[in-house]
Amino acid sequence: MADGVGTRSARLPFGGREDRLKRRLLSGAVEDNLRAIENRPPGRLYRRRRVRWPIAFAGLAALAAGALVLAPRLGWGDFAEPTPGTLVATVRAGDDAAASDPDLPPTRVPAAVFPVVVRRVVLDPGHGGGDHGTRTPTGLTEKEITLDLARRLAERLGGAGYEVTLTRQGDERLELRERARLANERAADLFVSIHVNWFEDGRANRGIETYFLGPTDDPWATRLASAENLESGYALADVKQLLESVYSEFRQDQSRALAASVQRRLVRSVRELSPEVADRGVKSAPFLVLVDTEMPAILAEVSCLSSDEEARLLAESDYRDRLAQALFEGIQAYSHSVRKGG
Template sequence: MKKRKPLILVICLMLLAGISQAEAQVKTENSSVTITTNNLNIRQGPGLSFPILGQAQTGDQFNALSREGDWIKINFQGESGYVASWLVSDMTASQTGEKAAASTNSQAIITTDGLRVRKGPGTSYGVLGTIQKGTAYKVKSTEGSWVKIQTPYGDGWVANEFVQYSGSQKKNSSSSSQTGKITANSLNVRNKPSLNSDIIGKLNSGETVAVISQNDSWTEISFSGNAGWISSQYIAVQSTQSKSKRKQSASGKSGTITATSLTVRNKGSLNGKPIGSVTKGQTFPILEQADNWVKIEYQTGSYGWVASWFIDITAEKNSGSSQQSVNGSSAIILHNGSNIRKKASSQSSVIHRANKGDSFEIISLNDDWYEVRLPNGGTGFVAGWIVTVEGSAPAVTKPGAEQHLQNKTIVLDPGHGGRDNGTTGARGTREKDITIRTAQLLADQLRSAGANVILTRSGDTYLPLPSRVGISHDHNADAFISIHYDSTPDRTARGATTYYYHPFQKELAANIHSNVIAMTNLRDRGYRAGDYHVIRENKRNAVLIELGYLSNPAEEALVASAQYQQSATAGIYQGLARYFKN
């Protein structure tokens, strides 16, 4: 027995040393955390099964004691408590010192695609989102081999090896006399470009302010004689220089913005970097068109791309081919099985079928149809909206989808509501809140096209499933769309799925699903039969669509963004138009 005591003592000392070493590895010295959601549960241990000590609200700050996996130990009202790391933002003392101040005059240019932005300086921290190669973000501070930058997801950390640094961030010159129009009510003005900074006042929609500088996420303005900061997505920046100096449209077309606030990007893609915004009613010359995007001069000397489904494009009427410059131009077919007809009419006979990528010499332009040279030497006509043009020939815009939606009765069903929250995302997003936001945005778009739109709920109210179906039947709906967001224990699951129950509902599901995927670039999980009450018991054309996974933290951040909401609703809008057209 006596011989065992030294051995037991050695083992205990080794275990104690290991515990001390492990604790040192996760200790967050001189660190604090800021709560990013309301009514966050503070628990007695690092897990959802532990009792609740109390609750914290958005913006509350606590001293961080240590980190255990996905949980952070904090000092809560004199006791030790635990919070989920994906529901807080970390802020260490080194982030607020001289090092941070020294680095704020530079930008980090990303050198790889899909770079993860994390909540803290290390791979153990939660992922806020991903950013792409070539984008540039303001540097906030550095710590070891990590750099803190200002991103569309908020302040986050990326590995230093994947960035290059530029010089001082350019400020907008006062000689440009830029002003901005506020596009949101009760917009907070802060003393620093951070959601954690103090609010020094508020602005309302329509107010005009002087712009001092801009970066990706924040705009510096003159406010009550001092400098203040507002979110860039809620201001439309304009120059006071004469609009007559804008470049004239090379296509002879102009476009009027139809969205309340539309993001301008540096390239024609949802992956393009946001560089500004424009507001409803503004009109710009169309400089270029590519797929579903158009290039505009949104400020004097500043050019960018906006989604064409939120812009009303008008063109000069074509009175004949002799007035159009088409020399050396070609029409490139966009879809397989495209018809080339004998005359410039969709009622004319088909004389040739072409496939995606086929190129034809343009001979003339007749209204919205190109006369093209066929392989056999003959000529035919192809609709201008199913081709893209190379050369000097003017592009033709597809006739508006609104003509197919006029007078249609469409019932929108925002999932859940009231006491039924639906699923709750990894970051705290409640399904019932985001479904109503999606439905209201879509309703505005459909109504502007002349559709008769009914929402099963317009507020945070509970509505039984049979009542939702009853609304569809009572209004003899031409289409019923039930809007949801998905969830699964697998936090890597992502993508959109559309469901139908009855065979006659399948075509509507196919049209909506394909357009949503095209507009959002979400992972395509397909459209399929599903046994859901609101479509099973529905005698009208009805579908249920899951617009992304709230259980995936990265996808949750994406689907909650204004840009995604615009794209998703545009996809449903176009899908409905295509269905009714057919």
């Protein structure tokens, strides 16, 4: 028979973190009320669903709070800003002993050292199955749009000679790690996750943004990171290893370059039709689906369903073709730049 539960202190394992956790829960409740009052669609805690927060926040908080301690030792402070012609390798070039020492910093080598050719592309239509993603009151869902865009994009890439794989072929739910694992198993050269955004700050806002893997400078995320880091259970050594593997590999720079290429073409193409659409830029964030992939990877928020106008356009085949074409051109341009060595 059931044991009785009811004494508050008996259930709480957090000690001093209790108040922060409660505050967060209360804020969520208040936000849920505001949505109902303002007649906004139900929230899905948009970013949080895509991120393995204990890991991501551990990294973020360590970056925020411990960078001064770690950076000199790891040599991060010596890094130059990446340039189009630079790749970052995880080994110290020309130093075998150093290559085996995990404490030593990675060193930049010219991109031309690596004969990179983009051949295999994995496209990841966001969400699926019971996970609808964002959706409009009229029933247009993110999962349906992303799959359709991925199919249109796959057709174009296939026609241009790329080997293309979709992480999902139909309306099925896939864990983020499964998506990443598929890309890794296929030894993909690029991973492009397609999503449709939802902006909480107003239905009139329209914008495009593209993410690549990396730390975020978003103050909200950083604030949350500090709180979450306390509950992560990760030791400093774990965090350091995580950060080295995530942020120091050459794929971060390549991901940024791919993101920039895609973002540029998306914005240009959409603005031909709607000049008011905002260029929300190329941003970094530790999305789990990007963390687990082993190749340059981006997450493109190609549109936003929170905008009535965007929702209307997204229902049209021509607009979807436009977005797919822009994504294709972005990938193509990146691919050409890599082939030419930067």
